[in-house]
Amino acid sequence: MRETRHIVQLWKQGGASVLVTLVRAEGSSYRRPGARLLLGASGEYAGTISGGCLETEVVRKAEWMVRNGAVVERYSTMFDDTADIPFGLGCGGVVDLLLEPANTVECQALMAALEGAVAGEDATVLTWLPRERRALQRAVLAASGDYIFASDGLTESELVVARAAVLGRDGIENVPSGIFGERIVAPQRLFVLGAGDDAKPLVSMAALLGWGVSVADGRVQLTRSERFPEAERVMTVSKGLYETLGIRTNDAVVLMTHSYEQDRDLLAAVLPIRPRYLGLLGSRHRSSLLVSEVAEMLKWTVAECCAQIYAPVGLDLGGDGPEAIALAVIAEMQACCMGKRGTSRRLLAEDVDRHIREGGGARYLQVQCAMDIA
Template sequence: MSLKERRDVVGLCQAAGSGASGVLFSLVAVRGSSYRRSGARLLALPDGRAAGTLSGGCLEAELLRRSAWFIRDGARLEHFSTSFDDTAEIPYGLGCGGELDLLAEPLHAPEAVALADALHATLNGEHRTIATLLPQDGQPLQRFVMDAHGDVLFASESIETEDIVEYRRTALRAAHGSMTGRIFTERIDPAQRLVIFGAGEDARPLAQLAHAMGWAVAVVDSRADRAATSRFPSAEQVLVATDVASVPVHAHDAAVLMTHSYEQDRRLLAELLPLQPRYLGVLGARHRSALLLSEAAELAGLPLADALERTHAPIGLELGGDGPEAVALSIVAQLQRIFTQDTAPPYNRSAETVAPRRMSLDDLEHLLADGPARPAVENCAIYTENEIYVETVISTSPADRPGVNG
């Protein structure tokens, strides 16, 4: 379930009000090809309002039309097939080649209310584990919700106290979106947060696109005329500040440096590196990023190898295109890739930043001894696309450094 859909579903629940009629559909199992993964949801209200999606459009119209019928006897599990030729109870024959199990439950039931409350809590920075015991084999829908510490916050009245211990143990061992017996387990993290340092024109499409993807966006800039809510209407925070402490960055956040000021980026990067946000990106050319990382690591008192490991520089996936919108798309694409695929390798570790050395550190030190380029010598051996590039990097003095990205 995407962050945007989570917000949409929670928002519609709140708009409907306590005790409102409606149906909450959840995708709990997928076999074969499917547009969505387990955990996707669709909320349907009697007045026709809806939030969320369960497919690419194959099922929604039918679910909305028959939503009241699905829960005529309470919560139930329905099987759908989107294959061409099947004998499923409710076939669609669209050729997608998938089979889906959907849970339909009344919105006013305690279990659905607990689910909506859990989703709302994750939008406020909390973790939730939701274990749903599906209604099958004559057993009713049951649910319990746990916080980040494994403490049970809600349990259906029909669950026996002695059973909660075993169910809790099963849920804590289960993977997100998995089925163990009749227990469907979900681990839902807090809303993802993106902090953009720099409020230039190129930051505006990035903030807008990230918001559209469901991110909570904060924009920070030292210039009051740039850091204005009128320029970033989709951002949750727009701050006039000069340091990272003004907008705390946590381990599960993403941070992007795009101030177009070398000195500001260097100082901010030195402050961000020890915080180890899940994503840290720097906008700018490779040679600029090389110098920036070298000096920021030194300011932060960190080995350069650690700084490299924690930083994406240059930022974004190489999708092609030009202009602020294309840059924003490449950055958000990289964020999406990293935050949804924990094991995905860094995409932008190019030959220019991790290629085998053509000139060793000893050779460079011997060549340059203790001259004015000495501070960069210790860090330049990683930038070894060729000798000319190395010499360009290490001979750049502070007076020569660019003040903007280029």
Template sequence: MRERRQIVRLWRQSEAAVLVTLIKVAGSSYRQAGARLLLDARGEYAGTISGGCLETELTRKAAWMVRDGAAVERYSTMFDDTAEIPFGLGCGGVVDLLVEPAGSPECLALMEAMEDSLRGTEATVVTWLPGEGKGLRRVVLGPDGSVVFASAALSEAKIDCAKGLLPEGDNEGRFVEELRAPQRLFVLGAGDDAKPLVSMAALLGWSVIVADGRAQLARAERFAEAERVVALGSDGAAGLGIRRRDAAVLMTHSYEQDREILASLLPMAPGYMGLLGARHRSSLLVSEAAAMIGWTVEECCALIHAPVGLDLGGDGPEAIALAVIAEVQACCQGKAGVSRRLTAESVARQIELGGASRYLQVQCAMEQ
């Protein structure tokens, strides 16, 4: 997603010349289908379509490749001096690249759709690849399935095929992709330890929203890389517009504020919900938040990652931020492995042992 931001920025700030899209991979490849590189008229580029082995070749020849319009070029990254496909570099695969002039209506429509996706408007892009005497044709569909753009050369039947209204009636090659909005991360807590978390998320191209009930901490100048910095009101997280695909990390270090925010956050059921703090503190928080909203502890634990973050080891805000970002990434990509999250049984055990109540007494005394 950060790469998409860089490509769109170069497109807006420079005279774009050629857009290269990785459309097919056979065997091993550093990048997967959908990776892009935008080359401008000065020879500068943004994005990558390999681990660096093809970029130099493309920046030298891309303008020549599109002299007659868009084309599909095949490269082998096998280490083989006798291969007919240029040129073996030892990466272990064959890649097909769509190379298109950046000034065409089709490319402009794609770039605008990419830019809109960064603002949260998702799209489906269907591209009929050039070949057999036909040029590149493209349809851009909005999130509701409406046609945002369609090449002039496309028939209504082709457009209906793109919309899924009719089965594909021929063997023409197509490349279909979903332009998803950036991952949104809500950092609920604006202490100093939230800064590396915000920085790492921004490095990945995520949209980061920082919120805290303490206005003296929730200031934009403290989090320059965040998309928004919000001072929370009495409704906690309820007014932030958190959705099911979002991630949220609760880390205010204030027991009372954490409890109120957690109670407002649970019914929203974001895709990832992490709670920073010791197990005994988190156990009491979950128990009390469950009672506040009339849920069982088991229902709450099913939604919460606590202790937050993967068990990577290390100490300090940066190491914790890395562990949290890694777990959010794994969870949101469907790659979550072994979890350390609380269960109803562990919550009950912590409370029974009395650790949570002792921690609360110390915490309350510190906050006073």
């Protein structure tokens, strides 16, 4: 989402020329579908569609490629001297990039959806990819499922079928062939409840991910905006007024006030909301005492409380100090919010032959990465 913020900022400056979107990835790819790059008026750009290897090539040719309208270009990073694919870098996959002029109503509708997402409004974007005798067309649905934009020329039946697919059981994965569908979602919200010095690196790291961060504490001397310049909100919250924070079920929350009483009251207030992630800083003994008391306060079982809490907070990464703790907490939150387990993907020796065999013995094109050129 931080990247989306940068793209929106560049767009609002005016003069953008080309928007590039990764719409398909097969095999190994540094970025996944939905990654974007916006080319500015003076050749500057925001966003990425690879690890940095494709950007130089794409930016150099983008305006020429869209001289007759939007196009889809395929880039291969695997060596295959029989394929009619214009690029090879040695990463091991194939990507399709949609390049579209920035001055069209379709691009403007997409950018409006991205700007809305930064402000907290989810949307669904459906793009009928350009092909022979059919130009790019696009439709945007609000979170309610109602269309808020549709290109001229899209038929009622096309819109009905696409909307039914998006709202169906399989959702965005079930859109008809030839349509690139994506959810444009608001930034992950994080509530850091506790404004001590150890909260500073946690707020900074979350902001680097593009999350919307709110900091709250009952101590006025700590809840100063200059202590947390990356936070969207820094609030002083009195006891009994925790409901004014506006925490929702899809939010992430970390309790780190270092006050047993405050953490107990906050835990009792936040647990019934059942946020997506709820972390509790402190030792196992302290956390056990808190859970035991809060379970009695809420008339919950200890098991019900433990099922909703990550305590002690953070992955077991090792290290010491506020920065190491913040990294462990951020890593656990990221995994939880993305529906992952947070386990290592380390390549094992027994996997090597299998991966090569399954890949058909494909070799990689040995070329110099554009980023390595002086």
